[in-house]
Amino acid sequence: MANTPEQNNAVCVEFFDTAWNTGNVRADLLTADAVDHSFVGGKAKSEPGVGSFQHIVGMFRHAMPDIHLTMLDQIYAADKVVHRWSLTGTDTGGVMGMPPSGKQLTFTGTTTVRMADGKIAERWANVDELGLLQQLGVVPPPPGA
Template identity: 30%
Template sequence: MIRSTEATIRGFLEHVRSGRDPERAADFLAPIVLAHQVAAGSREVIERSPKNYIEHVAEMRDAFGAFDFAVEELLVDGDRGYARWTQRGHHIGVIDGHAPTGRPIETVGSAVYRIADGRIAEYWIQLDAAGLAAQLA
């Protein structure tokens, strides 16, 4: 059964990206996903797999602890969807070279996802790096 674009994105965000059940990454991600990322004004494309996305979520848990993840908006058009979210946790691990402080920390992000055959095949992500940096200072 192939899921709709909305069901695929919502399932991925609610189960995998949220940190609630990252082991389900293969249910929502293609074997190779092109991840277009903007980091400090620099653009890069990396290949993600379900396995390394599980590792990515583990890194977020190491930095933020058991974080809360809320989808603020989800818009879908054909094989693409836009999602905007807020992640709240505590600074319990090293983030961008900053030692843990234990303080509450919040990040805002958004992404456009492209779905093929009921799985995420590509995404374009932006995170509020300046907001995060201000909280780490």
């Protein structure tokens, strides 16, 4: 029997809250062949398994050990869950391969998940990398900002 949309959302909230806020990427909430469709640093990749999820969370948690995820919106229907979120943290380890800035950063994004048998089967994320790069001073802010 398939999970309800509400149950699917609860699984996603548990997975992402635990992963980002504690660093514990719970493989038990992923299908064995879960695919993380990431686009980070201008490179698209799709990798199956828990390792890809661990890599992306680990990369940001290394750069910002005090990183904290806040869910801003939760939308769910059938086997899809969409979260709009905000991440904040202090850049002490160097974000996206850049030298540490020591800056407090805040960036937002949207994650879409496809569920299968009560577990996360696929994840797509859109992150405001431009806003992040502007906060780091790598890209100038828009005129008049």
